[in-house]
Amino acid sequence: MAVLTDPERSALFQKFSQDLSNTRTSIGLVKADVRAAINAIDDWVDANATAFNQAIPQPARAALTAQQKAKLLWFVVQRRFEVS
Amino acid sequence: MASGDTLFTLHPSQNQPPTSNYATVDTRNGHLVLDFDATTQETAIFPFVMPRHYGGGGITVYVHYAASSATTGTIGFDVTFERVGDGQQDTDSDGFATAQTITAATVPGTSGNVDIINVAITAGAAGTDSIAAGEYGRLRIRRDVANDTATGDAELFGVEVKET
Numbered sequence: 479m480a481v482l483t484d485p486e487r488s489a490l491f492q493k494f495s496q497d498l499s500n501t502r503t504s505i506g507l508v509k510a511d512v513r514a515a516i517n518a519i520d521d522w523v524d525a526n527a528t529a530f531n532q533a534i535p536q537p538a539r540a541a542l543t544a545q546q547k548a549k550l551l552w553f554v555v556q557r558r559f560e561v562s
Numbered sequence: 563m564a565s566g567d568t569l570f571t572l573h574p575s576q577n578q579p580p581t582s583n584y585a586t587v588d589t590r591n592g593h594l595v596l597d598f599d600a601t602t603q604e605t606a607i608f609p610f611v612m613p614r615h616y617g618g619g620g621i622t623v624y625v626h627y628a629a630s631s632a633t634t635g636t637i638g639f640d641v642t643f644e645r646v647g648d649g650q651q652d653t654d655s656d657g658f659a660t661a662q663t664i665t666a667a668t669v670p671g672t673s674g675n676v677d678i679i680n681v682a683i684t685a686g687a688a689g690t691d692s693i694a695a696g697e698y699g700r701l702r703i704r705r706d707v708a709n710d711t712a713t714g715d716a717e718l719f720g721v722e723v724k725e726t
Contacts, residue, residue: 488601495600499630499715502590504673508635508711509600 479544481524490516564617565725572608572701572721580605585703585718590628590674595717597630598639598705606718608701616695620726623662624680625703626719629669635712638666640704641681643690647697658702659691666710676719682726 482490491513498505505512531539534547542550574587574596585596585606598604623641640661644651651657664681683689693699701723705716 492599492601495714498713499597499600501631502673503631504633505631505713506634507713508632509713510711512713 479524479527482520487513487516487520490520564615565619567615567725569613569616569621569723569725570610572610572723574606574718574720576608577606578609578700580607585705588715588717590717593719595628595719597715597717599707600705600712600714600716601707603704603707606703608703608721609698610701610723611698612693612695614695617725618685618694620682620685621690622680622682622724622726623664623701624678624722624724625664626676626678626721628676628717628719629673629712629714630717631673631714632669632712633671633673634669636666636668636710637677637679637712637716638706638710639664639679639716640706641683642702643683643693644700644702645691645693645697646699647693650697657691658700660688661702661704662689663706663709666706669712673714 491509494512494516530551531547534542574594577585577596579585583602583604585598585604588595588597596606621643625639625641627637627639629637640663642658642661644656644658646653662681662683664679667677667679670677686692691699701721703718703721
């Protein structure tokens with residue numbers, strides 16, 4: 479899977495920005511800085527996709543779809559950082 | 563009353579939103595506010611009748627806003643008038659004058675603090691849409707998302723319209 483498109487990354491920024499606003503969580507970064515972080519994270523995910531997949535043992539690696547693996551990663555990260 | 567005097571004030575409760583990309587109603591510690599998104603340009607529109615004491619001169623619009631979450635960066639808006647008047651505007655369509663930019667200003671270091679920014683608009687077709695005393699009109703406010711930099715929503719608390 480390729481990196482997210484610019485509109486997709488923009489939509490992510492919008493989602494993150496709205497989440498900050500809804501919770502009134504203070505942030506000391508301008509739009510460009512947050513956007514740069516999103517771009518870098520997406521680039522990192524893309525660059526490490528193969529390593530992530532290899533980290534999953536068999537038979538799960540073969541049996542799970544890419545979407546299921548991504549969801550598991552999301553669940554693990556969410557729990558580790560207690561992000562709602 | 564004349565130059566330097568307040569003509570009228572506007573509150574979020576008076577907003578008549580457009581059908582799309584409208585600023586959304588919110589509350590902040592009981593204050594009714596209008597939230598303007600950081601990336602999609604959103605709009606608020608306020609109806610008014612120009613007071614009889616308006617002398618026909620330039621108009622300064624003051625926007626009272628706070629950042630929902632940002633403690634750095636800038637927030638700006640653009641404002642413009644639409645003269646409806648007596649047979650001046652077919653209300654089945656919009657007729658706003660040229661948008662006047664309120665230069666993006668650095669947000670307060672505390673997100674709950676309100677900042678007041680303004681633009682002085684020259685009287686005439688391009689600025690105030692030549693609205694006159696006693697005439698019904700509308701004021702449109704949009705966030706200048708293309709040029710401001712603050713992350714998160716801008717919250718509009720109120721507007722003051724003053725004869726410059």
